[in-house]
Amino acid sequence: MHKVLIVDDDPIQCRLTSETVSKAGFDPIAVESGHEAMTVLRRTAGIGAMILDLVMPDMDGMAVLEAMKREGIVIPVIVQTAQSSLDTVVSAMRLGASDFFVKPVAPERITISLRNAMKMGTLETTLRAERDKRAGTFGFTHIIGTSAAVGRAIALGKKAATSTIPVLIEGESGTGKEVLARAIQGSGDRAGKPFITVNCGAIPPNLVESILFGHVKGAFTGAVANAPGKFREAHNGTLFLDEVGELPPETQVKLLRALQEGEIEPVGASKPVKVNVRVISATNRRLLNLAKEGHFREDLYYRLNVFPIYMPPLRDRREDIPALVEHFIARFAAEEGRRVSAIDAGALEMLTSHDWPGNIRQLENAIFRAVVLAETTTLRPADFPQILAAVRGPETARSEAAQTAAPAAPIHIDNAPPLPRLADINPASIPDRFLDKDGNLLPLAEIEKDLIAFAIDFNAGRMAQVARQLGIGRSTLYRKLKEYGLDGSEGSNVA
DSSP states (O other), X not given: OOEXXXXXXXXXXXXXXXXXXXXXXXXXXXXXXXHHHHXXXXXXXXXXXXXXXXXXXXXXXXXXXXXXHHHTOOOOEEEEESOOOHHHHHHHHHTTEEEEEESSOOHHHHHXXXXXXXXXXXXXXXXXXXXXXXXXOOOGGGSOOOSHHHHHHHHHHHHHHTSOOOEEEEOOTTSOHHHHHHHHHHTSTTTTSOEEEEEGGGSOGGGHHHHHHOBOTTSSTTOOSOBOHHHHHTTTSEEEEETGGXXXXXXXXXXXXXXXXXXXXXXXXXXXXXXXXXXXXXXXXXXXXXHHTTSSOHHHHHHHTTEEEEOOOGGGOGGGHHHHHHHHHHHHHHHHTOOOOEEOHHHHHHHHHSOOTTHHHHHHHHHHHHHHHOSSSEEOGGGOHHHHHHHHOHHHHHHHHHHSOOOOOOOOTTTOOOOOOGGGOOGGGSOOTTBOTTSOBOOHHHHHHHHHHHHHHHTTTBHHHHHHHHTSOHHHHHHHXXXXXXXXXXXOBOO
16 A cells, blocks of 8 residues: 655644545555655655645655755655745756645545556656666665565665675576665666676677677677677676576676686687676575585685675565566556556456566566457456456456457357258258248349338348349339339439
8 A cells, every 4th residue: 555645734724634534445654844844755665656735844745845855765746735826836847846735625526646656657757767777876765675585685785786796696497586685786886887698698609709808800600890898898897697507607707707807808809808897696596505416616706795685586576576567567557558557456456466476577477468469457357367367267268258248258269069961951941032932933023122122121221222232223223112012212312
């Protein structure tokens, strides 16, 4: 549940606003001065928005907005005041206010403004994280999660950021190891410098050495130009070696020398090259076990494992799932242009109870699919059919899907009935429009009469269209109507 900070020196107004916020599904925190508000903002995590009164003694609302801007506290602020002045509105908006209303205000207006502010705040956080990631200033504040398990990893990461010590991040696939590595780099002295990522498990063995350390022109067939390699691309910055346990043994030897001596030897080069690179490595398997089995060099393991950090799986930090879900909904709804804005309690409970073997990456993809295919603005359990089947069983998933207003589903290939064979069809059971009940051919006049009657009914009495479709003139059509006794000309639309 999001926390909403309410700042108003009027105790009655403060209490009324708190009740409105509580009924809207948020957790209100009420204070009666600007100084108290700043203290709460500095010490309390998880505040999603603030309702701020502008006119207060000592520290007024404008001073609070200025202090927030000065200290880099970024949350949506809804300003309220009893004085409606255009200059006041403009000043508040320039200082970062997201909405403005004049007292007294209807509870519905507060609720709508709060929900819009929460949505905007989540989207702004996402965009700011992407900008910081590109700029190399991605920090620990961008990591979503307040659980104790991820808190330990963040605390260790902050300590690692203050030095150039080699860091080894272990954890299952999809737990956010690269996100933690970016936060370590963005919070240290190398912030803003290159952050180069190498997936060691995705490089062909014969190209690993060239990609990491580079090569000179003519070093091997196809080397038509010099290539710097990832180490030189990351000079003065950080090199992130993902799935480092997949490196071949011959490359492990050269990596060990690069870490110890701070120099690399490009393929085909006559002398080594000095590099200033901080290495952060990650693996989804225990490197110690690989070293004991002889698949990874022990000396390299001890060189990489100077400062180990463990990223917990999502099943060990379930309390972080609601915040992650909200983040992904806001992000994908904006990217895909969808009007999805929330998730109902049943669906959120289902996602929280799932074990997520693919961790955050699997959750992200599940939300992406649900946002794209959702028929309503609120995600429901039926929008997660695979998770619903895994958590509550396939029967529940089918019943939930049946209750969802959606186009008729096609017949599954396993349940498609066979087409009838000609031998199974009784010709006598098929009526013929050219035969009477005794099997004799109908007269031409009867067939023509039935065709004209059908055409009139099909075209809703529009005689000009009937004549065009039958390929006859309108005078001929009226003559035949009179001849066959069809009362189609009276009351018809002859346009």
